[in-house]
Amino acid sequence: MTVVLACDLGGTSFRAVLVDQDGAALAESVVPGPVPVETLDRSEIDPAAWWSTFLAAATRLAEDRPDLFGKIRGIAICGVTRTQVYLGQDDRSLRPAMTWKDTRAEAAAARLRERLGDHPEAPRVNAFHPLARLAWLGEEEPETARALACVLEPKDYLNLRLTGRRAGDPVSMARLAACAQVVDGRDAFARAGLGAALLPPQREPHEPVGIVLPGLPEPLDRIAGVPVVCCSNDTWAAAAGLGALRDGYAYNISGTTEVLGMVGSEPVEADGLLTVDWGGVWQVGGPSQNGADTVSWLLSLLGRTGDPVGPATAALLDGDRDPQPLVFLPYLQGERVPYWNPALRGAFVGLNRRHGPADLAYAVLEGVAFANRLVLERAEAALGRPAVEIRFGGGAAANPVWCRIKADVCGRPVVVGEAREPGVLGAALVAWMGTGRFGSLAEAQERLVRPARRFEPDPARRAAYDGLYTIFRRAEAALAPISADLAALARGSGALPGMPAPATSGPEARAHA
Incomplete structure (x- = not known):
């Protein structure tokens, strides 16, 4: 029996599953994901924490099912999107990744839209857009922006650590890839003062990224040479896993x-x-x-x-x-x-x-x-x-x-x-496609996706x-303006401080009595 290693890097946990050719999950490991560092508008994670989480999940699988772990024939990882890992020329992260919840680029996005002018991507630029976050980096962390060589999604960062190769997929990278469209001789990167070289090479889901490198920590040394297949974001993978x-x-x-x-x-x-x-x-x-x-x-x-x-x-x-x-x-x-x-x-x-x-x-x-x-x-x-x-x-x-x-x-x-975890099943479909078991995603969905319950309106x-x-x-409609006013208070001087605790003795305590 052979299996694939299908992984889902989620917002709160990392799930790694050994899946057979019929789509059955034979072994599973779930590890809590790293906790982001967050303030009012900031949300960041050290990318190395995702690698540590992946190693922990793989180690549990290898310990629980050593017989199956040695029979892995392909690996595919899906994961959260709208989260960016910023790498230098040496493929090391330059700063913590900005997660999907980070909204610090809101003001930078407004300024960026003006610079983009009539570029088709301009109306889509907001606080969550990867180009807006790059513009924010240029304004707030110029040294980091100058050293930047590539932007990856978290699942692509794990593929890089496994294979030594940068790659992204056109679904997860759709918004950043759209910035490369040339309008009147200039793409959105150039209009933002950036270079399109920040985009990694693109691979379709099911296309190979590389093979697991030798010399990686245990238990990955046991699967050196196994193909790592490009997958996509967790939404795409889950939609595939649901048929x-x-x-x-x-x-x-x-x-x-x-x-x-x-x-x-x-x-x-x-x-x-x-x-x-x-x-x-x-x-x-x-x-x-x-x-x-x-x-x-x-x-x-x-x-x-x-x-x-x-x-x-x-x-x-x-x-x-x-x-x-x-x-x-x-x-x-x-x-x-x-x-x-x-x-x-x-x-x-x-x-x-x-x-x-x-x-x-x-x-x-x-x-x-x-x-x-x-x-x-x-x-x-x-x-x-x-x-x-x-x-x-x-x-x-x-x-x-x-x-x-x-x-x-x-x-x-x-x-x-x-399937209890459609994202994992979708990643497994992609991994099995990468091994040649299925000729198309349509065939893989037809063979492995099985509906269980139906709820009629x-x-x-x-x-x-x-x-x-x-x-x-x-x-x-009525409360949206009030929401904006309250959010503005929190960012400005209008936030209410906490009340001081009453004194426990003396005149002040008697005054509170």
Whole structure:
């Protein structure tokens, strides 16, 4: 028996799985990911921490299943995107990577858009755009910017450490690659005072990057010479693992954050959404800032702990619900699609004295689903037809209540795949393609992806959610300016300091009595 090593570098954990030719996961290792260093608008991780995490996961697999570890025939790693690793000429990182949550480039993005002028990428430049972050580096860390030789995604950094070769894929690198388009004799890099040489060589998912180098730390020395195949970001891999990489299907990947989009056979534009060539098909959609992490926040707020889609959440949902629903705006960390606004803030709207934990829990799940519906509506309008179904994966797909809410809110069937980790299965499809087992991604999806559960929309609940969705959109519009004002207070001198603790004795203590 032979296997491939399929890995998913997530926002909070690193997952490494040995997968056989039938798509079965035979051994799995999950290691907590590095904790980012964060302030109000900063979010950074030392790339070396990802390498240490990869080694830890590989070591566990080798210890648990030494018989299988020696039979690895290919490696593919998918991972988080909108996160940049900055390398010098010697392939060493020059500074911590800026994660998908970092918003320090917001002001630099506004200045950059002016310099880009009529370049087609200019309207897409925002605080999360890789070129905006490069512009920020040029303004705030000019020495680092001058020493910069290449920009990689985290999964590509791991491939570099494994093979000694730089490479990226056209899906993960789509926004940075688009900057290389020449308009009136100049590309976006030149207009920003940068060089297009920062882009690594591009490989399609399933194309080889290189082979595992000899002399790497244990247990990687046991798999020296094994091919490392270029994969893509975790969204693309999960969509492949759900069988959603085909015309007319929508996908929803719900982990720490949500990613939703629809796949079409032609490129179309939709306000606030990303249109990316996924190799023969085009996706219209993109990532949000909120998902299961929002449920984690609620559990913490209520003094409860546990998996955000597990028993702790189920216990909340089992409680009685007040006849008057709440509306929840899920923008606890700003928002990417479709608003690309780091200043948006969350809110519960309509609280009354009778509302309890169950009401809050339902409002949170529904708020995230309403944000999904907004993205889906824009994608369907651009493509000119409704989605056949929504292929749903990630941690939240294990929660049947959330599945039903999404089906009812969006008015589309929601289908959950058999694979517990579709991103890992997608990486395995790519790895097996790299070994020659499958001739195409379509063939790999047909052979290895198996749906498990289907949730049809309930017409009565759909009608009720239509009314609540209208209120949700009105609340968004009404509170967005207030969110901006509150965010500005936090960045300026208007933030309120904490109250001093009262004295424990003396006149001041008597004054507080």
